[in-house]
Amino acid sequence: MLMNMKQNLSVEEALEMVLQEARPRQTIEHLPLAASYGAVLGEDLISKVHHPSADDTSVDGYACLEADTRSASLGNPVRLRVIGQSPAGKPFSGRIGRGEAVQVFTGAPIPPGADAVIRVEDTLREGEFVWLMKPASATDIRRKGDDLVEGQTYLRKGDLLTPGRVGLAAAMGYATLPVVKRPRVGILSTGDEVVEPGEALPYGGVYNSNSYSLAGLVVEAGGEPVILPKISDSVEGLRTQLQRAGQLDLLLTSGGVSMGEYDIVRRMLEREGEIHFWKVRMQPGGPLLFATWNGLPLLGLPGNPVSAMVTFLLFGRPLLFKLLGRTDPPLSRRRAIADTPFEANPTRRAYRRAVLRWTEEGYRVATTGNQSSAVLRSMAVGNALVVLEAGVSAQPGEIVEVIPFPGTT
Ligand SMILES: Nc1nc2c(c(=O)[nH]1)N[C@H]1C(S)=C(S)[C@@H](COP(=O)(O)OP(=O)(O)OC[C@H]3O[C@@H](n4cnc5c(N)ncnc54)[C@H](O)[C@@H]3O)O[C@H]1N2
Numbered sequence: 001m002l003m004n005m006k007q008n009l010s011v012e013e014a015l016e017m018v019l020q021e022a023r024p025r026q027t028i029e030h031l032p033l034a035a036s037y038g039a040v041l042g043e044d045l046i047s048k049v050h051h052p053s054a055d056d057t058s059v060d061g062y063a064c065l066e067a068d069t070r071s072a073s074l075g076n077p078v079r080l081r082v083i084g085q086s087p088a089g090k091p092f093s094g095r096i097g098r099g100e101a102v103q104v105f106t107g108a109p110i111p112p113g114a115d116a117v118i119r120v121e122d123t124l125r126e127g128e129f130v131w132l133m134k135p136a137s138a139t140d141i142r143r144k145g146d147d148l149v150e151g152q153t154y155l156r157k158g159d160l161l162t163p164g165r166v167g168l169a170a171a172m173g174y175a176t177l178p179v180v181k182r183p184r185v186g187i188l189s190t191g192d193e194v195v196e197p198g199e200a201l202p203y204g205g206v207y208n209s210n211s212y213s214l215a216g217l218v219v220e221a222g223g224e225p226v227i228l229p230k231i232s233d234s235v236e237g238l239r240t241q242l243q244r245a246g247q248l249d250l251l252l253t254s255g256g257v258s259m260g261e262y263d264i265v266r267r268m269l270e271r272e273g274e275i276h277f278w279k280v281r282m283q284p285g286g287p288l289l290f291a292t293w294n295g296l297p298l299l300g301l302p303g304n305p306v307s308a309m310v311t312f313l314l315f316g317r318p319l320l321f322k323l324l325g326r327t328d329p330p331l332s333r334r335r336a337i338a339d340t341p342f343e344a345n346p347t348r349r350a351y352r353r354a355v356l357r358w359t360e361e362g363y364r365v366a367t368t369g370n371q372s373s374a375v376l377r378s379m380a381v382g383n384a385l386v387v388l389e390a391g392v393s394a395q396p397g398e399i400v401e402v403i404p405f406p407g408t409t
Pocket residue numbers: 189190191193194206207208209210211254255256257258259260284285286287301302303304305307373374
């Protein structure tokens with residue numbers, strides 16, 4: 001098996017292989033509007049209604065006939081008889097004739113017969129009459145269907161449900177939304193030195209941070225994290241653990257992929273899985289492994305806390321987007337002026353942790369300091385990765401390519 005696998009791929013080659021193995025999910029569930037924020041729409045949505053549902057007024061004032069009011073001015077106001085009121089939600093049922101007006105409130109339908117509206121501040125009320133200081137016009141009338149036309153598609157399968165889109169779906173008349181069921185992503189941290197937070201830390205031990213940083217990244221990408229408990233050190237133990245986890249769509253392991261002794265994940269994959277590639281020309285994250293086990297895609301993330309997070313962002317996040325059928329790009333890019341030097345790796349593309357900020361001259365970016373893959377603080381303090389091609393460092397003042405962390409800048 002190891003003989004067939006590819007090694008030392010470029011980031012682009014590796015990403016292509018990962019995406020080839022991702023089969024978009026078809027399972028749809030219906031969520032109430034209020035619970036659907038952040039989910040991915042599973043079907044196109046057509047509007048069930050026109051919005052506005054009728055011609056209505058965008059101002060508080062009086063609806064009337066434009067022809068009656070043409071001569072109105074401050075010095076020569078026009079007087080109309082007020083025959084009723086039309087608050088929003090309680091439309092006026094009669095018809096407006098010559099010399100008449102109906103008091104209307106923002107959002108109320110324009111009564112039949114009227115073709116113009118005058119704002120209340122351009123009028124003076126006197127009992128059953130209203131004086132107009134200027135002509136009424138149609139500009140403050142919102143036309144039926146200006147925003148939404150019944151039967152038209154406004155949201156598409158694959159759209160991330162942002163607050164604006166959830167609001168739009170509500171305006172279109174939907175109480176529940178068909179969304180793609182969140183892929184279940186197993187997270188398995190390996191390593192004898194790894195101890196659960198809350199337990200006493202033995203000499204040489206390290207708290208398990210990867211399971212929790214990865215769970216957050218999975219949620220952020222639209223998946224459902226399933227943190228698997230540590231396993232007994234045998235292929236059988238691992239298999240039992242995975243079977244107990246129930247149906248998974250992706251498995252993330254952390255640790256045990258560098259040059260050390262083969263760990264049990266590797267041993268299991270060699271025996272009963274397929275390793276597609278091992279090692280990518282990037283830093284951090286060089287020892288990344290990608291495999292399939294029993295039809296389950298498996299990303300073997302390096303154990304170093306920064307490497308695990310960066311490889312998830314660059315490969316796991318796009319893979320989850322494809323499983324979800326999400327159509328927005330998994331990562332965005334910016335150009336920024338470097339405020340500090342950024343050091344290249346001589347042979348691999350480097351992803352340096354940095355703080356990106358907006359200034360009057362545009363984006364500027366500074367290093368978070370120590371760039372060791374073991375310094376997890378850099379991922380907490382930083383909000384972006386500076387991308388440097390092999391051998392190409394950057395000096396202050398130079399323009400660099402930056403990938404903001406999702407959900408930040
Ligand atoms: N001789 C070589 N050694 C190493 C190489 C190499 O090319 N030659 N590559 C280095 C690189 S790069 C990386 S990255 C790491 C990856 O190692 P593994 O994936 O095998 O991970 P481990 O050895 O198990 O752990 C590495 C490091 O991370 C800590 N760790 C592991 N799991 C967790 C966790 N769940 N939470 C927090 N921290 C974790 C672990 O204690 C180690 O310090 O290999 C280099 N070595």
